[in-house]
Amino acid sequence: MGITSKPVVFAILSAAVILIGTTVTVFIPLFMPSTQPVSAYIKPYTAVEQEGRDIYMREGCNNCHTQTVRPLRTEVLRYGEYSKPEEFAYDRPFLWGSKRTGPDLNRVGGKYPDSWHYTHFKRPQGMFEKSNMPPYFWLAKNRLDTSYSFKKTTVLGYGYTEAMVKQQLEEYRAKVADENYPSKESRNVVTPLELRKELTEMDALVAYIQKLGRDVKSMETNQ
């Protein structure tokens, strides 16, 4: 009768067959240097940027925006230098995405000033009438929850001490709350009065967006 009359043997054999491809294409590459290259130029996210990244994930931005520029002529022309594996060494999870309802964001850091992002997040249609991006003005009304910031950076292996995390948060807060912050006006438009001296979720998201691709740009400048 063969294995079709032996369910347990059949299950074990199925598992074995399934695990061959899995082992070769997933388990073994996990430990190969080519899937985890590192570069001295690529720095981990600061605590604020990481919080911003978590908001990017919470809002599902990855459903419409990719973060990989492919080595294709028009793509490099549109977005910038194509993506390298070492850029993503600190990305847990990866946020490459699978659909471009909106543009790729892998090289967006530094492309626009902070004020651009505050105005755009508030109501994308105010900037681009035909955009279909949802508004995110409400992110500026939420105080940034930093209670897990240190734990997060520890689990992610960024190597910050608790004091460093506190300092990063305080430095960024001081930067955006400063009277001379260049994007102060646009920030004030979306941020309620009582939160202007504090970090909001939108501040963190802007910090994260401005980090994207920045290390690669500085690497190019150095070379």
Next chain:
Amino acid sequence: MSDTGYNYRVVRGFAFSALFWLVIGLVVGLWIAFEMFNPALNLTPWLSFGRLRVVHTNGLGLGFGLAAIFAATYYMLQRLTRTPIAFPRLAQAHLYLFNTVIALGALSLFAGMNTTREYGELEWPIDIGVVTFWVMFAINVFGTLIKRQEKQMYISLWYIIAMTVAIAILYIVNNLEIPISLFKSYTIYSGANDANVEWWYGHNVVGFIFTVPILAMFYYFLPKVSNLPIYSHRLSIVSFWSLNFAYLWTGAHHLMLSPLPEWLQTVAMGFSLFMIAPSWGSVVNGYYTLNGNWDQMRTNYLVKFFIAGITFYGLQTLQGPLQGLRTLSAFFHYTDWVPGHVHMGTMGWVTMIISASFYYMIPRIYDREIYSVKLANIHFWLMMVGQIVWTSAMWIAGIQQGAMWKATNPDGSLMYNFLDTVASLYPYYQLRFGAGVVFFIGILVFAWNLVMTVRQEQEPGKASPSIL
């Protein structure tokens, strides 16, 4: 319990849970389809596209898909083994836990608890719930198989075994994560490795939920409905093992031209092309089963569901490997072509086969006739038209989008800015929404037909002799 001793209570429970999650998932789908051309519908944070899209995919994939698979599996398992479910109370607990986990999962996604790894977005406490109900299911599958009266296991049981084993491996390996709080965790994988693990999972979870158990239903219900034996047993053996072997190698075709090592992409591309063979093995097996009896397409209302379904499966498994080729991926990836591809599978194959399986199964477990064959035919055509318009609109949109992204002026500069490409797609998005409404009406007819089948008064003389 019916007079045969089979437990149909849990089958009914899962079948109507599937209908419930199907309607919810489609309402969310229509909502986000509308948001695509009218962002004013992003009324609140939890109604914004980014959060709702995962409610749609998880609600239909895990809610509707799994519930329908559990219903059909508990039915086929008992019939094919001639044995009642081994642990009926465990099966009932499985039903309750399943619905609780899916409801909590949907709420958590609305709230933004999202790991962002496609089709594995649920956070770790929900993952534990999923693994728990999967183990409960597996215990019943293997318990019933071990106690079985029928010595030989039919093809459908092979597919059920493969699914039970594969989903367990995929789900656990992919969701290894370190909790930060009750609502937040980070995956243990990083960067390119994370992408590789995630698309191994993402591709195969679709394979082992939307292909393998649906083939189990196809191989069981088509012969039942048509009264014809499957054309070739040997072909089903070859298809089964080669499908199981090759599927797991193909995940990286989702990562063509990404920073993933090139050899992984190329291996995935090769195995994707190979996948045409086992997929078409089942398609050919289905077509030849009807050899000489094609008049049943006209005379037997359920046969056309199965043949239409396997046809879309055949088209799906040709289109997939082709768009996975590096050069074609360069053009099509990230465009609306891909949702078109996915929805031919889900609307044209999965929902088609599940609908027909339910039309066969539900009247039998209630010991009566279907409420209305006419309504079933209307349901069929609404689904068919809705799906074809939906997917065609997205394929055309995808081709246009891909071409506009690539278009350059004679001096080599880009012809369109990104916003031009977005705005040019709105007519297709509107058409897609309309097609979705047509499909949804078809599903409402389906649900109505099944509910009325259950609620109708039993006509004397129509009932089977065992009741009289």
